[in-house]
Amino acid sequence: MTVTTTAGGTETITETETETMTAYENENVTAYGDGGGPTADAPHFWQGAFIGDEEAGRRLAGLPGAVEAALGTVLETETVLAACDALAPALLDPEHPVHARLAALLPEDEDPAALLAELGHHLGRRELTRKLRRELGSAAPGRLNRPDPRESVYEAWAPVGMVAHIAPGNAATVAPLSIVEGLLAGNVNVLKTSSADTLFPQALMAELAALDPSGTLAARIVVLRFGSSRQEWLRLMCAPADAVAVWGGEAAVEGVAAHVPPGCRLVEWGHRISFAYLTADAWSDPAALDALAEDVCRHEQQACASPQVVYLDTEDEAEVFAFAERFADVLAARSAAAPPPGARDGDARAGDRGAERDPAEEAELTTTELVARLEEHLGLTRVFAAADRSWRVMADTRSPLTASPLHRSVWVKPLPRRRMVATLRPMRRYLQTAGIAGSRTDMAELSRTALAAGATRVTPVGAMLESYAGEPHDGVYALQRYSRRVAVQADPARFATTACLDDLARPVVLPAPSGPLLGKEEVQERNGRVGRADAELYFHSGGSTGAPALSLFSYDDYDTQMHAAARGLLAAGYDPVGDRTANLFYCGGMYGSFISFFSVLERLGGVQLPLAAGPDHRATARALIEHGATTLFGMPSYLWQLLHAERDALRAYGGLRKVFYGGEHFTPEQQRVLKDEFGIEVVRSVTYGSTDLGPLGYQCTESSGGVHHLHADLHAMEILDPDEDRPAAPGETGRLVFTTHARRGQQLGRYVIGDLGRAVPGRCPCGSRAPRFELQGRTGDVVRVATYFLNHRRFVALAEERGGHRGELQILLGRGEVRERLTVRVERSAGTDPEGLREVFLAGYPELRSAVAERLLDVAVEAVDGAALDRSPTSGKLRSVVDTRR
Template sequence: MTDTTTHHYWQGAFIGDDEAADRLAALPAAVEAALAEPLDTETVLAACDALAEALRDPGHPLRERLAPHLPAVGGADGPAAEELFAELAAFLGRGSLTRKLHRELGGTAPQRLTRPDAKETVYEAWAPVGLVAHIAPGNAATVAPLSLIEGLLAGNVNVLKTSGADTLLAQHLLAELAAQDPTGALAERIIVLRFPSSRQDWLRLMCAPADAIAVWGGEAAVEGVAAHVPAGCRLVEWGHKISFAYLTRDGWADEETLTALARDICLFEQQACSSPQVVYLDTEDAGELHACAERLAAALAARPAPAGTELDPAEYAELTTTEHLARLEEHLGFTRVLAAPDGTWRVIADTRPALTASPLHRTVWVKPLPRKNLIATLRPMRRYLQTAGIAGSRTDTAELSALVLAAGATRVTPVGAMTAGYSGEPHDGVYALQRYSRRVAVQADRRFAATACLDDLARPVAFPAPAGPLLDKAAVQDLNRGVDRGDAELYFRSGGSTGTPALSLFTYEDYDTQMHAAARGLLAAGYDPARDRTANLFYCGGMYGGFISFFSILERLGGVQMPMAAGPDHRATAEMIIAYEVDTLFGMPSYLWQLLHEASDLLRPYGGIRKIYYGGEHFTEEQRRTLTETYGIEVIRSITYGSTDLGPLGYQCTHSTGSVHHLHADLHTLEIVETDADRPVAPGETGRLVFTTRARRGQHLDRYVIGDLGRALPGRCPCGSHAPRFELLGRLGEVMRVATYFLNHRRFVAIAQERLHYSGEIQTFLTSGPVREVLTLRMERTDSLDPVAARDAFLAAYPEVRSAVAEQLLDFTVEPVHGAALDRTPTRGVSGVASCGRGPGRRCRVRTRRRFPRRRLRPPPRSAAA
């Protein structure tokens, strides 16, 4: 929209002056309404990243829409326009913003009330200040919109004033940002007005309800706003700063250093606060001063001429006045002026060390300042200092950095990189997001011991609905091959239990985010880092990341741990458990079962193990009963539900039973779709679990079909959390279709436990017989197993099997076999995963996996289980 009568953008709509005046009068009410719903940081990140992608695409229509509002910098297709689009895209990319959030606010969800010390029921978060008013400068096109986006990252409502002489770039860019957010939450927090500073009534109405006011500009701009700052409002000054270079003798003797310094001077025509205005030399010798000035003048003369931008009268007057005064002082022996014949650059050598502002436009002072006088000379100007570019030896750089920082500079760089920055860099000595935020805390009592995040009790996390095609493991591996090397810092290899082993890639920031989430899940499951003494008995090495991950999780919880790892010497492990007074075990059920029974003569008298947190498999109900009654285990819960590709997906709370988990809703979105189509299942029905991960910088894993089956559980959990719940119902391959019936291997396992008190292994085979399909359950042979009685029990408890048999669609048998006859895969512990193959001679079987020889795993004596 180019109509100049509607040059204000207000919460999703372009409006004119009259309507803007009316809305300004009601600004407090608009702010209160917008703040009623918290803003998830992920909403901001997703919209910004989408906008960045559009800005990078030369053919995207968004660039055409913004083109009429670009500053007059050589046309919308010129190099300056490309540079502006690139600058915006670099700032708005997910990678840049997540690094900024991690540096400034500690993570990508800083607004969530979590426990900084897991041993205490104290919750802290970064909360928005409320309304941030941004007063933007008129000489930097990108400052205005990017300042407002910083306010959004902190969760604030934002009102931005641009100069009356500015284009409508900020208005339209921020409107495009709001359009990337389907929730409308961003639009509610964006107000952009264009009016001159002389319009004091509007400025007063804009500032009156503000909780923080960010002012970009010099002292005059700050003074003009200060009169409107209400009591208690935070004034954030982003004022004009002075930067300088400091050269030791080694530095000014080096031609490359002077060339780099000339580049710093010419880049942006010294319009950036980080551009050098003064060059200091570590000397008191006037001869060295003049010699260096001449060589610097030669380096400036070698630079390309500046673009033909006309100076305004005030700038031209300041330039000529400074040069003429310096030429007059040449007669007093204070100065020497070296200038280009065409007036495009000036080097003014001055024997007086006092810091002097430059009139800019390639005009630089060269002054002597021995390091012994550095603090005394510069400290009086400390409030104006910003960047110091230092050229010298490694020792000089270290010593001089300490001196210039003590004098008041906030930033030190090499000469040649003074105007360059890095993602997440503090600005003028502070982090912007912290200036736009408040650190808040909630103290709670022991009723909240298992509540890791207070927000989960208050509201559900809501992300935009996922879109796009379903991804399988092969598609994700293809995506991995396209991950940038900078985003592939940590490699985990999957165990290969459900296919060929594959690599999963993470940044360390992603890994840290996931480990913190898993740690919160452990708290919800009843883990107490202040009291529990834990043995980490997951497998270490090979293809397993479990041991490393839970070491990291316990580290973040501050829990006491003995990282023993799973090993074949069970008695040695048991002795360590007793010696270190371990009361909590982490590990795989198959290994923990072996450990407890191989060393039962030590561990049963010890009686100190109270909690087991397991991963990878499930304990059967019979095994749980044995652990409780024989070993006195009080808590047996899943340690997490997750995958190598996606990280932690779900967790159990103290009210979770069986395979019921809460979703890590701050990390992922869960869909449940039909087994044979991309359609949502009916409420409560079983389907494929499809995850979209939200908290990854390096990868976008959208709608990943993980291969598990489950169903959503209705209603809110008794624990009080709003996080969705789901029940795991096995792997996709464990479901067999017989005519119109879907049969699940896990249902057979559950019936065997409940009706037959069977704790052995079961394999399910589905084959095509000459007349009908044949389903065979292979069970370990025991003295008490009667195949006829077992068949009757299954038919009585499984209506679908009974109906299929009654309708003569299926032959069903139970076959007792020796354990050695069961099919097995070579890796991991004992668990069952069905692999369906249909057609003549093909079968659906559960591949039973075992790490240790068969003789090492034996059920407890029947008398112990009774």
């Protein structure tokens, strides 16, 4: 395939390339809607459509307006992650239609399977999330959160605006990955590819954009294909840019820099030089030489991290020449076993890659080797080269860094470690990787020296071309170069309970849930398939509604969830500066409440007394008083027992002001008791969540009862009809279904967690735009008894409102000799009247009264001590319904 440029700047594409693009278009009739794929007449991808030169020129003139319009819509990081994660499996699967379409557009000298697999690996959620965390500190870096919860200051990473990417030729993965980095930072991205490149970047970006039905991604992607002679196009492309990323040598950077407007950030990804450094022990080790040969031969030294010079920790010229001869033998053996790409049997110049080298490369190889051979007569050099010119080792007694002509050509030079900084520092702007071979102590000492000399990364020899997700490139993080760190300082009094400033401005929009509904059994079965790399933290549920279930988390996901729960507590009125908190959740047996809220308080920077729930109420009360606790975290049933067991001491102390509870509910009557008798001012949910999914909702200062805001940056929520798999009517109670978007190695979509709730319409008085819902109990709280459905919450309401009951209440179901039996067990107090409560239930619950009148059910009320009620052994949570009929 060849491309020529006429004097007028227009490009002529050969018949071969036209046929390739036409074939791609025919295979791609459904991939991009009616627009089809890239063609010879429409080689540019502009915000979701393929267009020709004339239209591209017209749109370039209006690029500033297009950028402003695109930036008017917020791009959620999750939108980018979801699209990339959906594309990645297609790139990894050679049988996938997307794989076939893209492979057809790759250059002939590329291995399609290997290149697409590399891209698929980098575009997976795991790698991109790790990159975000490492470079920008969070998987959602664009949200204005408090870096210190104790201050009303909000910070975020914001896009610079528009990034112009000037891609290098013949590097198929660089351009699309640079656009993905720009998208992760939230920018509009305009990419220029070479006129000699295929249309692979355009097609790949079109595939990615097609995976976002909202069109937000497409609005931020423009890919243009034009030659350097079109200077006017380059000028128009750079004029509205806030950052220009350019790959290439100094000449390429200078050519682009001329078009960069004042104040625009120029991000240079220029050519770099790397070197290997071997100590005396290492250069005599055959394994070290084999590893060095791997670094030299891999990618034919075309990568910036490829070693061009091998330095030896010596001043002895004889050792340099001896090592060069030994290393030449290693290169010869490797080349014989695996000749360079492009080698042909019977070709005397097999290792020379024939047509893959241009005349300039050939000239540089010949000249460098010839000059080195001439200097042998002066005793300065010694050259060891293959007869077929497939490799060459050039020993040189002079230490200064010398660029290699590449293609398995390497210099060997002496450089005592004490002279490393002085010798290499003059070339510091060009240095990149130092591959070091030596002892553990050598590695530590030489790493510091190499970094001081100007290297930006250090690796072991043999791993110079290896990389990891989120690794700095040329000494900087790419995502930070494409972002701005922004801050908002707010009035502490007015924003004390605002954890995320964005929640006041706009709702979070995440990809719509899809797929089948999942129950607890399906989720448990999926847990068995979670890889060990993603199962770093194991939790058991409390088991209050059945056998304890296992939940698995990565530490990254756990950290994300704990930060979310911390933001929810701020919204609920927790004060990390003034509150002194006793963590009284249950601990042990892989139960997560105590550990989780220890982590939450740690992230809030709040004062914490990690006491945990225990049977010695006196010792717990003593600790609360001695250490000045003002705030209690715990299960309602435990806190209720503690407060009443140590009533006199805690009332005399009088320092308790806040209670944040979880796992159960304090009834309105119980909350009145806490406030009237113990002086507690705030009683709110610490969080609403599940062991499987983590925090799902939070209360604000305007919330009461079971009303919560959704953690909309983590989850999407549906409310489905109780009996059918369709949305519940507006305002009606239904099954709560959650889809989480922040879990590594797990797909927890459309999880029916067993709770009932209803949507709360309208915007909350607190100002947050996060959706609200009201909990209406668990599906297990509604039981079928004697042909009727009875609700535990109805019994609680009747006991409080008509019977004056203040304590806990539990329903026990069993079978008598003749009919079913329902026993309401209530916590005994001085005024408890079991028979009176029985009459209240029969009078106020028509279905219960009918079941008794029809002789289908026996009903009794028993007063028992609170400790006698049936509870989960792990969490201490009260079991609202105990069904012994099964």
